[in-house]
Amino acid sequence: MSPAEPSPISQSIPTALTRLLGIRYPIVGAPMFLVTTPRLVAAVSEAGGLGAVPSLNYRKGEDLRAALREVRGLTSAPYAVNLIVNRSNPYREEHARICLEEGVPVYVTSLGSPESLISDAHRNGAKVLCDVVDLGYALKVQDLGADGVVAVGAGAGGHAGRTIPTVLVPYLKSRVAIPVLAAGGIADGRGMLAMMALGADGVYVGTRFIASEEAEVGEGYKKAVLASGPEDILYTARPTGTHANFIRTPYLDKLGTELTWWERALYRSPATKRWAKTLRMLTISRAMRGSAQGGGKAWKDIWSAGQSVGLIEEIKxxxxxxxxxxAEYESALRELPRPVP
Ligand SMILES: Cc1cc2nc3c(=O)[nH]c(=O)nc-3n(C[C@H](O)[C@H](O)[C@H](O)COP(=O)(O)O)c2cc1C
Structure with missing residues (x-):
């Protein structure tokens, strides 16, 4: 075999997750607002993982429907749709209805109660994975009938938890009965192996796919992912009202990472929390749309990504x-324990 030829890999890596979803490898391409395209979803699913469409990419329900049909036109493998199920998402009911009509096979819910979606999805024969950042919520969604939980640890791109994945994954795994996916900081097969060794049934990978050919974002964003290290990632609630990870840019420096006293008051009060966060999301999404697509003003760049930027060196x-x-997962598994040189 020539050195350029990729090493052969197993046809499948069976786990509780692959069995649940009918996929070959326990890798989910995590949904990323403004980054994940139908082509990216289809490419991940076609390669044996599970791609996931972020429904928030689409404001009009019919655009979401067209995206789902595009995915299905590119692959016959299972795929997922991510629905933000809290009340700050004004599209949640329409998007859920369209997904049910289109027969989406897997859902990933985030931020809010998945109760009604779980029962509707199950009636449709679909599976539901729920994003969680702590044990309380994992137990709650398990009681509601979730088919699996995504343990979103510290360092993840987008809205991230505060517990490091090496603790969160085994902590949840030993306390819930449903499959657990590990999310946060996984960008290669070594990270995948580590998470599987900790008990994960699969991995949920976002940031790595920003530097993919199918992610339709501006070159500036991809270059920032390649050039940044974990020290360039800021964990802040300032842009969206909920803590998330962003690449440090001049715009973020100007915006600041601390909430003002009046933002803290608005987000804390039950009377104002919902509309304050909705308003914040709508304003910031306009800025995020411009900077994700590139061609905007560099001083306005605001890009989400997790700490795994430090492990990403190539657009593929x-x-x-x-x-x-x-391939890395399998060779890392063979190499353990590593001999002393
Ligand atoms: C740019 C970006 C956008 C994201 N958008 C969403 C989203 O729309 N919905 C969601 O549930 N999670 C979103 N996430 C979180 C990811 O789905 C996932 O939890 C995370 O990327 C996993 O951690 P990693 O980035 O370290 O791989 C986003 C993450 C990134 C980096």
Missing amino acids: PAGAIVRDMI
Whole structure:
């Protein structure tokens, strides 16, 4: 075999997650607002993982429907849709209805109660994974009938938890009966192996796929992912009202990372919390749309990404990212314990 040829990988890596979802590898391409395209979703699913469409990308329900049909036109493998189920998402009911009509096979819910979605999805024969950042919420969604939980640890791109994945994953795994996916900081097969060793049934990978050929974001965003290290990632609630990770840019420096006293008061009070966060999300999403697509003003750049930026050195097709992750996972597994040189 020539050195350029990729090493052969197993046809499948069966776990409780792959069995649940009918996929070959326990890798989910996490949904990323403004980054994940139908092509990216289809490429991950076609490579044996599970791609996930972030429904928030689409303001009009019919655009979401067209995106789902585009995915299905590119692959016959299972895929997922992410629904933000809290009340600050004004599209949640319309989007859920369209997904049910389109027969979406897997849902990933975040931020809010998935109760009604779980029963509707199950009636439709679909599975539901729920994002959680702590044990209380994991137990709650399990009681509601969730089929699996995504343990979103510290360092993840987007809205991230505060507990490091090496603690969160085994902590949840030993306390819930449903499959647990590990999220936060996984960008290669070594990270995947570590999470599986901790008990994860699969991994949920976002930031790595920003630097994929199928992510339709501006070159500036991809270059920032390649050039940044974990020390360039700021964990702040200032842009969206909920704590999330962002790449440090001049715009974020100007915005600041601390909430003002009046934001703290608005987000805390039950009377104002919901509309204050909705308003914040709507304003910031306009700025985020402009900077994700590139071509905007550099001083306005605001880009979300997690600490795994430090592990990403190359833009690759999404299918190659999945295959390379499996190849690295398998070689890292063979190499353990590493001999002393
Ligand atoms: C740019 C970006 C956008 C994201 N958008 C969403 C979203 O719309 N919905 C959601 O549930 N999670 C979103 N996330 C979180 C991811 O789905 C996932 O939890 C996270 O990326 C996993 O951690 P990692 O980035 O360290 O791999 C986003 C993450 C990033 C980096």
